[in-house]
Amino acid sequence: MARRADGTGSKTPDAPHPDPLGTFFRVDEVRRDEDRIRYVGESYVPERTLLRKLVPAFRDAGYDVELEHHPDGHVVVATPFTHGRDGVPWTNVALFFATVLSTLFVGAYGWYYVPLAEIRANPLTLLQAWPFTAAVLGVLMTHELGHYVAGRYHGVPVSLPYVIPFVFPFGTLGAIIRMRGRMPSRKVLFDVGVAGPVAGLVATIVVTVVGLSLDPIRVPAEIAASTGTMIRFNNPPLLDLIAGLIGQPTSYTDPRLSAHPVVIGGWVGMFFTVLNLLPVGQLDGGHMIRAMVGPRQETIASLVPGALFAIAAYLYYGAGLGLNESVGLWAFWGLFSLLIAFNGPAEPADERRLGWPRLAVGVVTFGVGALCFLLVPIQVVAP
Numbered sequence: 001m002a003r004r005a006d007g008t009g010s011k012t013p014d015a016p017h018p019d020p021l022g023t024f025f026r027v028d029e030v031r032r033d034e035d036r037i038r039y040v041g042e043s044y045v046p047e048r049t050l051l052r053k054l055v056p057a058f059r060d061a062g063y064d065v066e067l068e069h070h071p072d073g074h075v076v077v078a079t080p081f082t083h084g085r086d087g088v089p090w091t092n093v094a095l096f097f098a099t100v101l102s103t104l105f106v107g108a109y110g111w112y113y114v115p116l117a118e119i120r121a122n123p124l125t126l127l128q129a130w131p132f133t134a135a136v137l138g139v140l141m142t143h144e145l146g147h148y149v150a151g152r153y154h155g156v157p158v159s160l161p162y163v164i165p166f167v168f169p170f171g172t173l174g175a176i177i178r179m180r181g182r183m184p185s186r187k188v189l190f191d192v193g194v195a196g197p198v199a200g201l202v203a204t205i206v207v208t209v210v211g212l213s214l215d216p217i218r219v220p221a222e223i224a225a226s227t228g229t230m231i232r233f234n235n236p237p238l239l240d241l242i243a244g245l246i247g248q249p250t251s252y253t254d255p256r257l258s259a260h261p262v263v264i265g266g267w268v269g270m271f272f273t274v275l276n277l278l279p280v281g282q283l284d285g286g287h288m289i290r291a292m293v294g295p296r297q298e299t300i301a302s303l304v305p306g307a308l309f310a311i312a313a314y315l316y317y318g319a320g321l322g323l324n325e326s327v328g329l330w331a332f333w334g335l336f337s338l339l340i341a342f343n344g345p346a347e348p349a350d351e352r353r354l355g356w357p358r359l360a361v362g363v364v365t366f367g368v369g370a371l372c373f374l375l376v377p378i379q380v381v382a383p
Contacts, residue, residue: 219257
């Protein structure tokens with residue numbers, strides 16, 4: 001019989017006791033630590049098998065489970081989660097509206113060429129940039145909502161998206177969601193991981209087609225005639241492919257014309273797709289590869305930082321670009337991927353292999369993501 005930590009010998013009344021717990025685990029003591037419940041005892045089966053048996057049953061009861069090592073034996077730790085939302089998620093709402101404002105400002109001033117004095121005199125002029133804001137936030141939110149829907153479908157506790165406001169050139173640093181608990185299986189890990197890139201790529205293609213179909217905007221004469229430097233966003237192969245298929249240009253010989261800012265929403269979607277699909281750590285690509293190849297993912301992840309540093313070195317020495325924006329970009333992501341690779345990938349409880357349909361989806365997703373990659377995405381050039 002399970003007994004309380006105080007030694008009274010009675011069962012903890014509000015602690016869940018699903019059938020697999022009694023079948024595969026001998027419970028000697030139940031301890032409560034705030035909202036967590038610890039079952040101290042001994043497992044009758046290997047740890048991996050125990051988790052595979054316990055995770056679905058505890059999830060049905062509203063708990064995530066994990067194992068801890070303890071001098072007294074094994075410890076099963078159950079942590080409650082909430083499938084629904086309690087009240088208004090004010091942090092998510094506040095960040096979203098802050099990012100709407102930051103993208104409106106960046107879009108109006110940087111991409112629609114609205115003078116700063118005009119914005120100060122009439123802040124409503126920022127609304128001219130609503131197509132830019134809708135395009136950028138549309139692809140980012142669709143990506144994160146893909147994760148959210150897949151997580152909720154599989155019963156994985158996930159948060160609503162957190163959008164991060166920023167300044168130039170896009171007005172945002174992207175969006176993230178938070179997931180609690182251990183993934184119950186490689187299948188669920190793959191579904192949650194791939195849902196974001198797939199949804200984001202669909203939104204990116206739609207936004208790119210819309211942007212290329214819109215009339216170009218007119219660049220102010222003083223900017224068109226400027227002899228100073230400018231930031232160039234080079235076209236990923238996917239952008240050129242879409243433009244070719246619909247017969248629309250991505251640039252104009254007339255310096256007074258510029259592609260519609262909605263196209264930048266597609267560019268942002270492609271850029272973040274490349275970064276998210278890096279097969280390392282807790283990134284989407286890391287989740288997908290971990291689910292597709294199992295523990296061998298760590299070998300693949302160990303190669304990613306070196307590959308990114310090699311790209312930076314090639315651009316610096318081989319291509320002779322010096323210390324420019326793209327060299328710094330890939331060097332930074334080399335350091336970042338090294339950090340997240342060190343922290344390790346997700347570890348699903350059920351290690352059964354994926355079927356070929358999911359493997360095919362993964363290969364296609366990485367293939368389309370490769371069309372979003374280019375060595376020099378951003379550079380500062382003279383006009």
